[in-house]
Amino acid sequence: MSAASKSDMDPLLRVDPDLVLPLTEAFVSQEVERAGIRKGIVGLSGGVDSAVSAAITVRALGADDTVLVLMPHDVSSPESIEHAREIADLLGVVPIEVPITAMSAGYQHFTDLDRRRAGNLMARMRMAVLYDLSAEYQALVVGTSNKTEILLGYGTLHGDMASAINPVGDLYKTQLRQIAAALGVPDRVLAKPPTADLWKGQTDEDELGIDYPTADAILIRLVDRRLPLEGVVKEGFEEGLVRRLWDRVRRNEFKRHLPIICKLSERTVGIDWLYPRDWGT
Amino acid sequence: MDRPARIGVAQWRPVLGLLEPNLGRLAVRVEEAAADECELLVTPELGLTGYLLRDLTPDLALPAGDPTLDPVAELSRKVPLVAGFVERGEDGQCYNSAGYWADGKLVHVHRKIYLPTYGLFDEGRFFARGDTVRTFLTPLGRLAILVCEDLWHPSTALLATQQGAVGLLVASAAPGRGISAGTSTLTSRTTWNDLVRLFGSLLGCWVAWANRTGFEDGIYFTGGSAVLSPQGDSLIEGDHFDDGTWVAEVDLSEVGRARAGSAMLREEDIELTHRQLGRILEGRLPGEFRR
Numbered sequence: 001m002s003a004a005s006k007s008d009m010d011p012l013l014r015v016d017p018d019l020v021l022p023l024t025e026a027f028v029s030q031e032v033e034r035a036g037i038r039k040g041i042v043g044l045s046g047g048v049d050s051a052v053s054a055a056i057t058v059r060a061l062g063a064d065d066t067v068l069v070l071m072p073h074d075v076s077s078p079e080s081i082e083h084a085r086e087i088a089d090l091l092g093v094v095p096i097e098v099p100i101t102a103m104s105a106g107y108q109h110f111t112d113l114d115r116r117r118a119g120n121l122m123a124r125m126r127m128a129v130l131y132d133l134s135a136e137y138q139a140l141v142v143g144t145s146n147k148t149e150i151l152l153g154y155g156t157l158h159g160d161m162a163s164a165i166n167p168v169g170d171l172y173k174t175q176l177r178q179i180a181a182a183l184g185v186p187d188r189v190l191a192k193p194p195t196a197d198l199w200k201g202q203t204d205e206d207e208l209g210i211d212y213p214t215a216d217a218i219l220i221r222l223v224d225r226r227l228p229l230e231g232v233v234k235e236g237f238e239e240g241l242v243r244r245l246w247d248r249v250r251r252n253e254f255k256r257h258l259p260i261i262c263k264l265s266e267r268t269v270g271i272d273w274l275y276p277r278d279w280g281t
Numbered sequence: 282m283d284r285p286a287r288i289g290v291a292q293w294r295p296v297l298g299l300l301e302p303n304l305g306r307l308a309v310r311v312e313e314a315a316a317d318e319c320e321l322l323v324t325p326e327l328g329l330t331g332y333l334l335r336d337l338t339p340d341l342a343l344p345a346g347d348p349t350l351d352p353v354a355e356l357s358r359k360v361p362l363v364a365g366f367v368e369r370g371e372d373g374q375c376y377n378s379a380g381y382w383a384d385g386k387l388v389h390v391h392r393k394i395y396l397p398t399y400g401l402f403d404e405g406r407f408f409a410r411g412d413t414v415r416t417f418l419t420p421l422g423r424l425a426i427l428v429c430e431d432l433w434h435p436s437t438a439l440l441a442t443q444q445g446a447v448g449l450l451v452a453s454a455a456p457g458r459g460i461s462a463g464t465s466t467l468t469s470r471t472t473w474n475d476l477v478r479l480f481g482s483l484l485g486c487w488v489a490w491a492n493r494t495g496f497e498d499g500i501y502f503t504g505g506s507a508v509l510s511p512q513g514d515s516l517i518e519g520d521h522f523d524d525g526t527w528v529a530e531v532d533l534s535e536v537g538r539a540r541a542g543s544a545m546l547r548e549e550d551i552e553l554t555h556r557q558l559g560r561i562l563e564g565r566l567p568g569e570f571r572r
Contacts (some may be wrong), residue, residue: 014461015463021467211330275337276333276497
């Protein structure tokens with residue numbers, strides 16, 4: 001791989017935190033204000049993405065108006081919980097802890113589930129907790145999915161992909177890590193392999209079959225630079241990998257849309273009912 | 282026109298799809314401008330309605346002389362001003378327009394010509410396009426209004442100056458984008474900075490550029506409204522997030538000096554351009570020199 005490797009970040013993926021942070025902070029504070037409330041709520045996993053989302057929320061709204069929630073399961077790594085507590089502490093927020101083991105076990109088929117179904121169920125349990133607490137605290141759910149995950153569909157629909165606003169969804173994982181470093185996210189959090197932590201030993205890069213710097217270097221060319229597949233291959237990326245990644249982007253398009261509605265009337269929600277979400281605010 | 286003039290730009294976050302609160306925002310900025318002895322205030326594209334209107338567009342459309350806009354006319358008694366709104370044309374179509382009001386009267390309306398309909402933009406779906414660039418006479422000389430994307434097309438500034446414009450009033454709602462390769466300024470912003478400086482200085486015009494702030498559906502509008510001298514010097518620049526009013530002193534005699542020192546406008550051969558464009562429009566090959 002000539003154009004990108006783990007040790008050598010692609011120059012295209014460099015971002016300036018001084019440019020990105022004020023913008024994402026203003027986004028969070030204005031969108032929360034638009035909802036007519038003052039608080040934001042973030043689920044903290046102990047990983048980099050949620051650490052950045054939480055830090056941006058604290059910078060935008062203040063620690064007093066940021067609710068951080070830890071939702072460990074018995075299969076979660078103890079390190080994740082420890083890191084999540086540490087991040088909350090660094091941000092000056094006392095987190096709420098809501099274990100989801102009993103909730104998940106309460107689902108009668110849970111013991112029969114393979115790890116993918118169990119993982120998705122856990123992600124949706126966390127979503128249910130966050131949305132419930134968002135009502136209790138009058139706080140907008142701030143998302144943590146990054147652009148790499150969103151494009152590759154590496155997330156659970158109606159689970160970790162669910163949020164009201166997402167300040168980090170247009171940052172590739174490699175870019176988000178630069179923001180995390182600038183925000184002072186501890187090295188041990190930055191250094192560990194990214195994981196959804198839904199089963200023991202799970203890592204994103206094993207599951208995706210590609211490392212993030214390479215995936216991001218390919219995606220930024222296909223998506224942001226609008227290069228054709230052949231153009232990316234010409235830059236030195238392996239053809240099979242480029243095609244497999246792009247196919248994954250296509251197959252996961254459904255995760256980036258609201259349910260499609262069968263059009264019957266003159267104006268149909270999601271098709272030709274074209275109102276901005278921020279209408280009237 | 283040999284005097285210094287106080288020219289202002291204002292920016293705000295409009296409430297999306299409601300006229301009343303935005304009239305209030307305009308009033309606040311006009312009061313500030315008046316207190317700063319401003320003689321002309323330029324405000325952003327669709328500042329009276331918000332930008333991302335989509336299906337709300339026809340609901341907000343008003344004939345330029347509609348009494349709903351009387352408060353704008355009233356405010357222009359304090360400071361002559363440019364304000365952006367959805368205009369309902371006599372033909373029933375919606376236009377993305379910016380009007381110039383002075384001394385309680387609507388003097389001029391520019392209908393946005395170039396409606397971006399690509400990438401994140403969808404204006405061509407909701408607006409009809411304007412078809413002329415005109416100038417109008419003011420106490421500060423002959424001026425022209427351009428709305429946002431209009432300035433990205435070199436022909437509009439040229440048409441304005443060929444009709445005698447000495448100042449360009451640019452109203453915009455410019456979305457920020459482009460963070461890759463470690464840039465410290467959004468790439469769209471860099472292009473805008475280049476455009477206002479380049480067209481103003483090439484054509485020897487001062488430029489008053491009002492660009493809105495705030496977010497709509499995740500899109501950030503970059504603010505940073507500015508006034509530039511006919512030499513392309515930035516005289517004042519607004520904040521990139523906050524609302525506000527900024528007034529700069531522009532030496533109007535600078536237009537003459539800029540045009541003496543850099544004679545692009547005088548030497549521009551519009552007959553050649555007209556002739557050659559005529560041939561291109563007739564379907565003859567570009568670059569064909571037969572007369």
